Amino acid sequence: MSLRKHLAGAVFAAALAGLGAPAAQAQTPGTQYFPLQSYRVGPYAAGGTGFFGGFIDYMNLINLRDGGVNGVKLSWSECETQYIVEQGVECYERMKNSNPPPSAWNPLSVGIAYAMIPGITADKVPLITIDHGRTDSTDGAVFPYVFPLLMNPYSETSAIVNFIGSKVGGDQNLGSKSIVVLYHGSPYGRETIPIYQLLAQKYGFKLQQIEVPDPGTEQEAQWLEIRRIHPDFVVLRGWGVMNPVALKTAQKTGFPANHIIGNVWSNSEEDAKPAGDAAKGYIALTTQATGTSYPVIQQIESTVYAAGKGDMADKSRIGSVYYNLGVVNGILNVEAVRIAQAKFGDQTLTGDQVRWGFEHLNLSPDRVKALGAAGLFHSIDVTCSDHEGHGLVTFQQWDGTQWHRISDWIAPDWALLRPIIEASANKYAAQNGITPRDCQSQVASN
Amino acid sequence: MDWGFFAGVAIAGLLAGVMYSLVAIGFVLIYKTSSVLNFAQGAMVLFAALTFVSLHEEGLPFWVAFAVTLGAMIVLGILIEALVLRPLVNQPPITLFLATLGLSYVIEGAAQLFWGTQVHSLDLGIEDVPLPLNAILISQFDVFCAVVAGVIVAALTILFRYTRTGLAFRAAAEDQYAALNTGLRLPVIWASIWGVAGFVSLVAGLLWGARTGVQFSLSLVVLKSLPVLVLGGFDSILGAIVGGLIIGLTETLAEVYIGPYVGGGIDQWIAYVIALGFLLVRPTGLFGQRSVERV
Numbered sequence: 082m083s084l085r086k087h088l089a090g091a092v093f094a095a096a097l098a099g100l101g102a103p104a105a106q107a108q109t110p111g112t113q114y115f116p117l118q119s120y121r122v123g124p125y126a127a128g129g130t131g132f133f134g135g136f137i138d139y140m141n142l143i144n145l146r147d148g149g150v151n152g153v154k155l156s157w158s159e160c161e162t163q164y165i166v167e168q169g170v171e172c173y174e175r176m177k178n179s180n181p182p183p184s185a186w187n188p189l190s191v192g193i194a195y196a197m198i199p200g201i202t203a204d205k206v207p208l209i210t211i212d213h214g215r216t217d218s219t220d221g222a223v224f225p226y227v228f229p230l231l232m233n234p235y236s237e238t239s240a241i242v243n244f245i246g247s248k249v250g251g252d253q254n255l256g257s258k259s260i261v262v263l264y265h266g267s268p269y270g271r272e273t274i275p276i277y278q279l280l281a282q283k284y285g286f287k288l289q290q291i292e293v294p295d296p297g298t299e300q301e302a303q304w305l306e307i308r309r310i311h312p313d314f315v316v317l318r319g320w321g322v323m324n325p326v327a328l329k330t331a332q333k334t335g336f337p338a339n340h341i342i343g344n345v346w347s348n349s350e351e352d353a354k355p356a357g358d359a360a361k362g363y364i365a366l367t368t369q370a371t372g373t374s375y376p377v378i379q380q381i382e383s384t385v386y387a388a389g390k391g392d393m394a395d396k397s398r399i400g401s402v403y404y405n406l407g408v409v410n411g412i413l414n415v416e417a418v419r420i421a422q423a424k425f426g427d428q429t430l431t432g433d434q435v436r437w438g439f440e441h442l443n444l445s446p447d448r449v450k451a452l453g454a455a456g457l458f459h460s461i462d463v464t465c466s467d468h469e470g471h472g473l474v475t476f477q478q479w480d481g482t483q484w485h486r487i488s489d490w491i492a493p494d495w496a497l498l499r500p501i502i503e504a505s506a507n508k509y510a511a512q513n514g515i516t517p518r519d520c521q522s523q524v525a526s527n
Numbered sequence: 528m529d530w531g532f533f534a535g536v537a538i539a540g541l542l543a544g545v546m547y548s549l550v551a552i553g554f555v556l557i558y559k560t561s562s563v564l565n566f567a568q569g570a571m572v573l574f575a576a577l578t579f580v581s582l583h584e585e586g587l588p589f590w591v592a593f594a595v596t597l598g599a600m601i602v603l604g605i606l607i608e609a610l611v612l613r614p615l616v617n618q619p620p621i622t623l624f625l626a627t628l629g630l631s632y633v634i635e636g637a638a639q640l641f642w643g644t645q646v647h648s649l650d651l652g653i654e655d656v657p658l659p660l661n662a663i664l665i666s667q668f669d670v671f672c673a674v675v676a677g678v679i680v681a682a683l684t685i686l687f688r689y690t691r692t693g694l695a696f697r698a699a700a701e702d703q704y705a706a707l708n709t710g711l712r713l714p715v716i717w718a719s720i721w722g723v724a725g726f727v728s729l730v731a732g733l734l735w736g737a738r739t740g741v742q743f744s745l746s747l748v749v750l751k752s753l754p755v756l757v758l759g760g761f762d763s764i765l766g767a768i769v770g771g772l773i774i775g776l777t778e779t780l781a782e783v784y785i786g787p788y789v790g791g792g793i794d795q796w797i798a799y800v801i802a803l804g805f806l807l808v809r810p811t812g813l814f815g816q817r818s819v820e821r822v
Binding site for chain 2 (some may be wrong): 121122123124125126127129130266290291292293294295296298299301302303305306308309321322325326329332333334335351354355356357359394395398
């Protein structure tokens with residue numbers, strides 16, 4: 082973008098701020114409304130602009146190309162959270178009584194999502210935490226309104242260990258290996274500590290888990306410790322600035338980038354690019370592929386951007402990790418509405434009705450292909466008891482300028498994880514006086 | 528005890544401390560001349576780095592982008608003096624501190640408004656790889672940072688101790704009324720020192736930006752420099768360097784040798800424990816000037 086455009090944009094933004102104009106299309110009666118707790122400024126704005134840009138672009142595509150979902154147009158409005166929990170909750174309070182009512186909440190923030198669970202459960206509106214959120218909310222019997230779609234943190238952990246197993250010639254060879262998990266010093270970072278311990282016991286690999294205090298701008302001590310341990314692989318469970326600093330410091334201490342495996346919040350261009358050459362060869366997990374070669378992304382470019390309704394100020398970011406995650410999130414939300422319409426009619430649905438749609442969100446690979454997203458993500462099959470939906474993951478490698486997929490779609494060890502998830506969910510239910518639903522009878526009644 | 532590893536950890540800690548010192552020096556410059564703890568220092572680092580890298584990406588050569596950014600930082604300093612500090616002359620220190628706190632939000636917002644929210648990579652052409660020194664790892668980038676910090680400290684020491692401008696800076700810091708009575712122009716002095724602080728912010732922003740990427744988190748590096756200031760003294764440039772070295776060394780050694788026994792992740796708060804300890808026994812820090820008031 083040219084300097085002149087930057088300045089023009091700044092003046093325009095200032096004018097908008099001065100007028101108090103809404104940042105996005107406001108909700109309209111008779112539409113299916115999505116309140117967006119977005120973050121376009123602050124330390125995590127790069128991720129927020131990509132994710133919410135992709136989500137909005139997909140909703141615009143549905144409106145422009147299809148005239149909405151079975152004739153019901155989609156609408157949305159944004160509320161800036163700066164990724165701050167208090168502001169996210171304030172946005173929720175401000176938008177929850179809108180007309181038409183919210184279809185679903187998509188805050189893309191663990192902290193905001195945790196804070197909203199009691200409220201959205203009382204409101205009977207689904208909360209979508211794609212690729213993140215409470216692991217035990219996978220158990221829909223206890224968390225009927227929370228959907229950690231595609232992947233929860235435990236599944237991610239299992240998939241990473243499975244991938245490392247494939248790199249060393251099979252899980253049977255993991256026993257002779259040593260793995261360090263470098264995690265962000267936050268509840269998010271610590272969430273997978275017991276699962277790595279469990280997997281280390283199962284496969285016999287040596288495990289060290291090292292914390293990096295937030296924000297992670299200095300990691301000399303941690304990487305010197307890693308150098309002393311001399312592990313075969315380092316799993317990077319980072320966030321924000323911690324990721325490029327980890328890659329830079331790894332280079333400084335002589336650890337090879339192609340033996341660092343990043344998790345889902347360490348897998349974006351914003352994580353790898355600032356590290357420059359230090360990131361070459363770095364591997365990261367993802368639930369959705371990057372690039373613009375998928376029909377749905379191309380339709381967004383040819384339909385939405387051609388109509389001048391694209392959300393991304395910088396079009397070169399279309400196809401990036403966060404953008405494509407936003408598009409996938411848009412697909413899942415729209416398809417949940419479509420599935421719910423099949424039961425409740427082609428009209429504006431309540432949040433509770435959309436929740437039913439999410440709980441029956443079954444997109445086979447063929448359906449994903451029909452949506453123009455074959456290869457972008459694999460498939461999903463959400464049920465009453467499984468709100469994650471058996472999402473598969475893949476791994477990508479950074480070549481210095483972009484990501485390339487280097488693995489097939491990999492399944493986590495769901496059978497191993499399920500009892501732990503259920504135990505945690507039941508504990509939550511007992512602490513909060515929740516009587517879990519009987520998902521067997523739910524299935525029978527459908 | 529692996530002494531080779533210990534030496535490597537110690538050297539890495541000292542070099543990390545130099546990076547903290549670079550930001551701390553900016554604090555010291557403002558505090559030394561106007562007794563203001565400039566909480567906007569981190570925002571200035573962000574603004575400088577973001578402006579430089581954006582101009583450079585627009586196609587401006589390195590030194591042209593550097594000069595234009597330096598000019599922007601000087602203009603920013605003049606504006607801060609004219610619009611914020613001058614109206615608050617002789618207000619209590621807490622008022623001035625809160626003003627700079629507000630200023631930090633304004634500068635952060637302006638930086639993102641003008642240059643966007645994208646993360647930028649910054650390559651200064653110096654490899655961040657270890658020098659071949661047996662088992663001890665010393666990054667040539669860290670050595671470069673240490674040299675830059677040394678040059679800045681030397682230049683600022685000469686400026687403050689051996690030039691008339693420096694004498695005027697010190698006079699303004701000592702007693703604003705007395706400085707005015709002797710004919711010194713406080714607005715010019717303050718604008719000048721904010722300009723120098725802008726230069727230091729630019730250098731710190733480039734070096735930190737090359738390490739972390741140029742992104743919003745640059746404004747958070749102030750959190751690393753606050754214990755350095757407490758330890759070294761808020762008004763001592765030498766103290767900023769010594770404080771940085773002590774903090775960097777201690778937190779790295781603590782993380783490596785104590786961290787594993789207490790769950791790790793202690794290097795963030797251990798620096799503040801050290802600073803708090805110093806605050807209790809030596810409130811002005813190692814090199815801070817003790818104020819003597821006639822009652």
